[in-house]
Amino acid sequence: MSKSLLIKAIALTAVVALSSCGGPAVKADNTSSTGNNNDTTNTDLDIEEVKMDPLVLPVVDEAAEAKMKAEQKAKMLMDAIADNMTVYFKFDQSAVTAEARDSLDLHAEYLNLNMDQQVVLEGHADERGTPEYNLGLSERRANAVAAYLRLQGVNKAQISIIAMGEESPADFGQTNAAHAKNRRVEVIYQ
Amino acid sequence: MNIKFLILLVATIMSPSIWAIDILVTEGKAGAAKISIVPFEQSAPLTLALNIDELIRLNLNQSGEFLALDPANMMSQPRSEADIYFRNWSLLKQNFLILGDVVVNSAKPGEVRISISAFNVDTSKKMFEEFVETTTDEYSLRKAGNELSDRIYEHITGVKGIFQTKIAFVTREIVGNDTLQKIHIMDANGENVHVVYQDTAPIISITWSHDLKYIAYATVKNGNWVVLSQRLATGEHFVIADYKNATNSAPAFSPDGRYIAFQSTKDGNYEIYIKDLVTSDVRRLTRNRAIDTEPSWSPDGKKIVFTSDRGGSAQVYEADVSNGRVVRLTFDGKYNAKPSYSADGRYVVTVSLQNDVYSIAALDMETGKMRIISSTEFDESPSIAPNASNLIYATKKNGKSVLSWVSMDGKITKSMPVDAHDIREPSWSPYNN
Numbered sequence: 001m002s003k004s005l006l007i008k009a010i011a012l013t014a015v016v017a018l019s020s021c022g023g024p025a026v027k028a029d030n031t032s033s034t035g036n037n038n039d040t041t042n043t044d045l046d047i048e049e050v051k052m053d054p055l056v057l058p059v060v061d062e063a064a065e066a067k068m069k070a071e072q073k074a075k076m077l078m079d080a081i082a083d084n085m086t087v088y089f090k091f092d093q094s095a096v097t098a099e100a101r102d103s104l105d106l107h108a109e110y111l112n113l114n115m116d117q118q119v120v121l122e123g124h125a126d127e128r129g130t131p132e133y134n135l136g137l138s139e140r141r142a143n144a145v146a147a148y149l150r151l152q153g154v155n156k157a158q159i160s161i162i163a164m165g166e167e168s169p170a171d172f173g174q175t176n177a178a179h180a181k182n183r184r185v186e187v188i189y190q
Numbered sequence: 191m192n193i194k195f196l197i198l199l200v201a202t203i204m205s206p207s208i209w210a211i212d213i214l215v216t217e218g219k220a221g222a223a224k225i226s227i228v229p230f231e232q233s234a235p236l237t238l239a240l241n242i243d244e245l246i247r248l249n250l251n252q253s254g255e256f257l258a259l260d261p262a263n264m265m266s267q268p269r270s271e272a273d274i275y276f277r278n279w280s281l282l283k284q285n286f287l288i289l290g291d292v293v294v295n296s297a298k299p300g301e302v303r304i305s306i307s308a309f310n311v312d313t314s315k316k317m318f319e320e321f322v323e324t325t326t327d328e329y330s331l332r333k334a335g336n337e338l339s340d341r342i343y344e345h346i347t348g349v350k351g352i353f354q355t356k357i358a359f360v361t362r363e364i365v366g367n368d369t370l371q372k373i374h375i376m377d378a379n380g381e382n383v384h385v386v387y388q389d390t391a392p393i394i395s396i397t398w399s400h401d402l403k404y405i406a407y408a409t410v411k412n413g414n415w416v417v418l419s420q421r422l423a424t425g426e427h428f429v430i431a432d433y434k435n436a437t438n439s440a441p442a443f444s445p446d447g448r449y450i451a452f453q454s455t456k457d458g459n460y461e462i463y464i465k466d467l468v469t470s471d472v473r474r475l476t477r478n479r480a481i482d483t484e485p486s487w488s489p490d491g492k493k494i495v496f497t498s499d500r501g502g503s504a505q506v507y508e509a510d511v512s513n514g515r516v517v518r519l520t521f522d523g524k525y526n527a528k529p530s531y532s533a534d535g536r537y538v539v540t541v542s543l544q545n546d547v548y549s550i551a552a553l554d555m556e557t558g559k560m561r562i563i564s565s566t567e568f569d570e571s572p573s574i575a576p577n578a579s580n581l582i583y584a585t586k587k588n589g590k591s592v593l594s595w596v597s598m599d600g601k602i603t604k605s606m607p608v609d610a611h612d613i614r615e616p617s618w619s620p621y622n623n
Binding site for chain 2: 092128129130131132133135136137139140160162163164165167168172
């Protein structure tokens with residue numbers, strides 16, 4: 001699956017996730033966009049509202065605010081995740097690097113917030129070495145990522161893995177830079 | 191991109207039984223033996239779909255061990271022993287001379303008998319005679335020509351020829367967002383290429399059955415790596431291993447064709463299993479937390495060599511098929527993988543990473559010593575002919591995918607462009623037993 005497809009898949013998932021937070025999907029969507037973008041125009045309205053019935057406001061706001069916060073958080077997470085769909089490994093290594101952990105923490109947070117979300121961890125190796133051993137190495141990388149996510153509280157049932165060995169390079173080149181791009185685990189939301 | 195193929199140590203590495211070319215070069219002459227194959231006599235009404243003597247010249251040339259004279263440069267083309275003037279062939283510095291004829295088989299209509307006689311130019315003596323009987327279609331003639339090539343090769347070198355063996359390889363083409371993989375099979379000389387399977391899923395680990403009637407490989411079906419075998423004559427598929435939520439790969443037929451070893455994670459980790467193709471029983475051979483994969487049988491079917499990183503890096507181990515007892519075989523270098531036995535069982539050949547360069551190394555099972563046979567700038571693991579006289583390689587040349595045959599003196603004897611984005615590791619069949 002291409003990266004753009006993956007991002008689309010996440011966006012779709014996010015809409016579903018948001019709508020399941022409560023209230024009709026369309027309303028939730030509208031609220032979040034006004035909440036984010038129309039701060040100045042909202043001020044007038046707020047003042048008017050205060051004038052009309054200041055006592056009712058706190059009750060309504062508490063729920064809406066919490067919802068908005070959750071939605072904003074989800075959106076921020078999604079944006080952050082979109083730039084972290086792949087984690088990389090050192091040559092012949094399957095240890096999750098510090099940099100990869102930062103990426104995976106975002107995924108863990110997202111998966112913990114969305115318990116129905118399924119994720120596939122697709123392990124890859126660079127072309128050096130034999131295809132069959134590389135299959136094993138790529139699976140070990142996917143397993144290492146799965147283990148890390150589970151340590152962050154992600155439910156085992158949300159995670160599946162597949163090893164792709166050296167069969168699906170991100171970069172067909174034969175340079176060290178190309179090899180580094182190919183030693184990876186792709187995080188794919190389904 | 192150029193192949194840099196450095197033969198570091200050649201004929202001296204292995205026993206004369208496989209590197210017999212040194213024997214051939216017998217009488218102290220260095221380099222390829224010079225052989226003249228006179229265009230075959232044909233009884234008048236025959237039109238053959240294939241030129242047999244041309245095929246034999248191509249085969250012998252490609253072995254790297256013979257240099258066949260172009261008929262245009264022959265001073266004469268004798269029809270029988272009585273017509274031969276050995277001095278003429280001596281002047282052309284020829285070592286061997288082959289005469290042949292194709293005669294309609296009066297006993298079997300539609301068949302021909304192809305007979306050859308071989309002469310040693312130095313001694314002016316006849317060496318041997320051979321014949322094959324065949325129908326006259328291209329397929330049968332090609333088979334007959336390859337068989338005769340094998341007989342000539344074996345008579346002269348003392349080593350079994352490889353001209354009746356086959357090679358499989360996978361090409362990868364990029365079509366839109368997909369990659370299309372095709373399995374091709376061909377004769378050892380690169381002729382007679384056929385596509386036998388294609389899919390958008392990756393295909394690895396192509397291997398041959400002992401009788402060359404089946405290939406087996408690993409591919410992805412419904413998000414799962416599975417091992418399939420395919421009957422080449424009919425294209426039928428048989429499932430060897432399709433354990434769910436598991437990775438199944440690296441098939442290897444036993445030398446008698448009854449069993450197939452493969453790798454699976456069906457019990458949670460990369461282990462090697464053996465399936466009985468008659469009873470379908472599967473038993474586990476290895477038991478370890480590391481990656482165990484790439485099994486390959488010894489010629490007597492009693493041992494399996496495989497790759498394992500149980501010691502911290504990928505190394506070659508050998509398991510006793512009867513009791514599963516495992517010994518480590520390689521200690522040199524930080525990576526030794528994809529082992530396979532030589533046809534006589536004396537050597538285990540492996541892809542070896544030494545000083546950051548991927549090499550082909552041969553481990554002498556008698557002395558325990560490992561020697562590098564070849565080094566390559568890239569990791570394109572070659573496949574070795576069953577008599578270890580040649581390697582085949584997939585590489586790129588001026589951006590084009592090519593298959594290259596390399597003889598053991600390091601010479602590229604043939605380069606064949608293939609129309610594809612890239613070629614995956616080719617796989618040379620065993621002898622047809």
